[in-house]
Amino acid sequence: MNKPHIVIVGAGYGGIMTAVKLQKQLGKNEAEITLVHKYDYHFQASCLHENAAGTLHQDHSKIKIKDIINRSKINFIIDEVVSIKRNSKKIKLKNKELHYDLLVIGLGFEPRAEGTPELDEHAYSITDINSARFVREHIEYNFASYANAIKKDESSLNIVIGGGGILGVEFAGELINQIPVICREYDIEKTQVHLYMLEEGKSFLPGFDEKLVHYAATSLQSRGVEMIHNAKLKECQANKVIYESEGKEHTISAATFIWTGEVQANPVFEKAGLILKNKKIEIYPNMHTTIDDSIFVVGEYAYAVDENGEEVLPTAKKALEEAAVAAKNIASKIRNKELISCRPVKQGVLATLGRDDGVAAIQNRRVFGWKAVLVKRISDNYYLFQLGGWQLLLKKGNFHLL
Ligand SMILES: Cc1cc2nc3c(=O)[nH]c(=O)nc-3n(C[C@H](O)[C@H](O)[C@H](O)COP(=O)(O)OP(=O)(O)OC[C@H]3O[C@@H](n4cnc5c(N)ncnc54)[C@H](O)[C@@H]3O)c2cc1C
Known part of the structure; x- marks a missing residue:
């Protein structure tokens, strides 16, 4: 050649x-x-x-x-x-x-749910820096609107995550920790905020074993994430999400729907x-x-x-x-x-559940809590080192203690 x-x-x-x-x-x-x-x-x-x-x-x-x-x-x-x-x-x-x-x-x-074209119009996704920033700003905008409105619309404070795979679970874990911070910023009572996670399958975190799934679900639910499984997404509109479960249709009023499920x-x-x-x-x-x-x-x-x-x-x-x-x-x-x-x-598999919690299975060993987060930090930092040596690692590495 x-x-x-x-x-x-x-x-x-x-x-x-x-x-x-x-x-x-x-x-x-x-x-x-x-x-x-x-x-x-x-x-x-x-x-x-x-x-x-x-x-x-x-x-x-x-x-x-x-x-x-x-x-x-x-x-x-x-x-x-x-x-x-x-x-x-x-x-x-x-x-x-x-x-x-x-x-x-x-x-x-490319993010997408097959057969739900409304997703293109009303769902948010987390695929790159701009889409991630858009999600954060959209949530903050809705909280700010709620705080300023004379006639309050409760849907502004409701957030639905579609898809209970790693991305959905990791996002739920981070967001549920951040909600009290956003609430303080906009003078909102945090009990008014609802974070739902919909999963079509009978269990969250497909590919993880039962004990890890149980740990993750308990951790998220104890912090207030409302986890709904066997929930098939039917429709997504500007202020509501409709899903089907056990043959019945259910509606959640929510101004924010983030799709983390199937990709194309x-x-x-x-x-x-x-x-x-x-x-x-x-x-x-x-x-x-x-x-x-x-x-x-x-x-x-x-x-x-x-x-x-x-x-x-x-x-x-x-x-x-x-x-x-x-x-x-x-x-x-x-x-x-x-x-x-x-x-x-x-x-192995790994999902963080916020800054200091997570689950992982590494070489057939289950890892829970901060140890799982530590594994992720080490792997992210090692990646930076491979990519750009010490200089990049020192500039971008995550060395925060848990
Ligand atoms: C929120 C989140 C958390 C994750 N956590 C983990 C984790 O903890 N551990 C793990 O191992 N994996 C994790 N993953 C999965 C992992 O990020 C992906 O498997 C990995 O990014 C795939 O790498 P890639 O190089 O194929 O694609 P990507 O990293 O997605 O890169 C593709 C790049 O191509 C660019 N691009 C796309 N279309 C075009 C175009 N038409 N023209 C020019 N450029 C284009 C995009 O902007 C993008 O930067 C996570 C993914 C997400 C979204």
């Missing part, structure tokens, strides 16, 4: 780590590398629920991309991917078109003719797609199975492992060397 052009789209966990690894592994004369991302910063998605609840300022989760990449090796373009034309090896961005020889897809998920594949993939499996892109263990060996996929949309053939769920750790393999294989491809395989192992 004659100085190939490698294009990486999306600078989330998978995309940015691929870029950082490639800039170390490839010499300037071996390849041209371009990174395309929506913003001039990378963000730690694993902290977004804290940004949305207002317990951590969003600036803390942002990392300027120019501070991490070596600009003599990587061209950085702030733009948005619109489509991928595989036949001509071109990527259409909003503002320009790029040709690629090798492409790395690291785009994140980025529409760019389907249009590019990539083969999807369970809404993810089918890949070989060496990380390139089954249909096109010039396209690698890392992170959220790389369909991976463990040694038992079970799907490995997307996590930051999975994205990082895949990024390391993708970068190594891209360098090998350029140097005509053999490619290696990514061997995903079923990882």
